[in-house]
Amino acid sequence: xxxxxxxxxxxxxxxxxxxxxxxxxxxxxxxxxxxxxxxxxxxxxxxxxxxxxxxxxxxxxxxxxxxxxxxxxxxxxxxxxxxxxxxxxxxxxxxxxxxxxxxxxxxxxxxxxxxxxxxxxxxxxxxxxxxxxxxxxxxxxxxxxxxxxxxxxxxxxxxxxxxxxxxxxxxxxxxxxxxxxxxxxxxxxxxxxxxxxxxxxxxxxxxxxxxxxxxxxxxxxxxxxxxxxxxxxxxxxxxx
Numbered sequence: 001x002x003x004x005x006x007x008x009x010x011x012x013x014x015x016x017x018x019x020x021x022x023x024x025x026x027x028x029x030x031x032x033x034x035x036x037x038x039x040x041x042x043x044x045x046x047x048x049x050x051x052x053x054x055x056x057x058x059x060x061x062x063x064x065x066x067x068x069x070x071x072x073x074x075x076x077x078x079x080x081x082x083x084x085x086x087x088x089x090x091x092x093x094x095x096x097x098x099x100x101x102x103x104x105x106x107x108x109x110x111x112x113x114x115x116x117x118x119x120x121x122x123x124x125x126x127x128x129x130x131x132x133x134x135x136x137x138x139x140x141x142x143x144x145x146x147x148x149x150x151x152x153x154x155x156x157x158x159x160x161x162x163x164x165x166x167x168x169x170x171x172x173x174x175x176x177x178x179x180x181x182x183x184x185x186x187x188x189x190x191x192x193x194x195x196x197x198x199x200x201x202x203x204x205x206x207x208x209x210x211x212x213x214x215x216x217x218x219x220x221x222x223x224x225x226x227x228x229x230x231x232x233x234x235x236x237x238x239x240x
Contacts, residue, residue, distance in 0.1 A: 029097065030071035031233060032142035033078045034131045038151030038180075040084035041120040042192065047184070047218045048116045051150070054222035055080065056108040058229050065101050067233040075099035076233060077140040080111060081131055085121035086158035089130040095138045123158035124149060124204055125165075128175065132168050146232055149204055150178035150215075150225070152192050165206050174207030178228055180215045209235065 035055060039048050058064060059078075068076055080093040093110045097103060128147060135145055147168065155161040165175055177200040182192040193199065197214045205212055211231065215224035 026141035027077075027097070027139060028073055029075050029077045029140050029142045030068075030073045031076045031144045031146055031235075032095075032135055032138070032140050033076060033232065034081060034134065034147045035078065036081045036083055036127050036131055036147060036149050038084065038122065038127075038149075038153070039082045039116060039118045040122040040151070040153065041118065042122065042153050043118065044184075045116075045118070047152075047182070048118060050218045050221055052111060052116060054225045056111050057222050058226040059098070060101065060104040060108050061226055061229075062101075063226065064229050064233065065104060067230045068098060069100070070234060072143075077138070077142060078107065079131075079134060079138075080107075081127070081134075082116065083123070083127035083130065084119040086123040086126040088119040088121075088123075089127060090117065091134070095134075095140060097140075121157040122151065122153045122155060124151060124155040125161040125163065126158040128161075128164040128168050129159075132171065132173065135173075144235070145173050147173055147175045148178065148228070148232065149175060149200075150180065152180040152182045152196065154193060154196075154199055155203070161203050165204060169206040172207075174210050175205050176210055176228065176232060177201075177205045177212040178215060178224060179212060180218060180221065182218060184218070 037051055075097050077095050077097055079095045081091050083089040092114050093107060096107050098107060131147055168175060179196040179200040181196055200212050213224050213228040215221045
């Protein structure tokens with residue numbers, strides 16, 4: 001080999017050794033999913049527990065595990081957030097890969113161990129604004145980025161919910177909704193909004209293929225979240 005060629009090889013070998021490896025590579029997953037759950041004042045302790053238990057039972061359900069394992073990559077990344085007013089958001093379980101029943105059980109176990117803290121007011125917009133940055137540098141690269149909002153009331157504090165929704169959708173996020181048409185009076189003694197499904201359709205959800213699944217009551221919540229999770233993960237038009 002010519003001397004100049006040898007020097008060129010040595011140069012590139014030294015350069016490669018000095019160049020840091022891409023240790024920050026994102027792990028590919030089928031979906032990055034935020035479960036954002038309302039724990040505002042209109043939800044009492046009993047209802048908050050029913051919500052939490054609904055997610056715990058749904059995430060470990062065999063149909064959800066089957067949906068995960070039917071994906072191209074057979075794994076998803078999930079984080080669980082509870083929210084209420086404009087300054088009340090809390091990450092309960094940070095980003096976790098779920099690819100099998102064992103992962104799902106571990107996720108549910110963490111949920112079961114952390115107390116629920118409720119607060120006043122309902123800011124869907126602040127919940128959206130809180131979770132959007134959580135996708136950045138989270139260690140995962142999903143083919144879809146989905147924000148899943150569940151709640152039992154209108155946005156009543158913080159910026160306009162459509163503004164938050166539109167900003168997230170324009171950045172490539174999909175927002176799905178699970179409005180709870182609750183048949184129980186809230187903390188003020190007033191009935192919950194009966195048209196919450198229309199409100200979520202018009203103001204909350206957005207992005208390609210976005211949808212709502214209505215929970216007819218808190219007692220129906222577990223079945224509703226199961227249906228929604230399967231639909232989100234499998235990315236299908238509808239399920240029974």
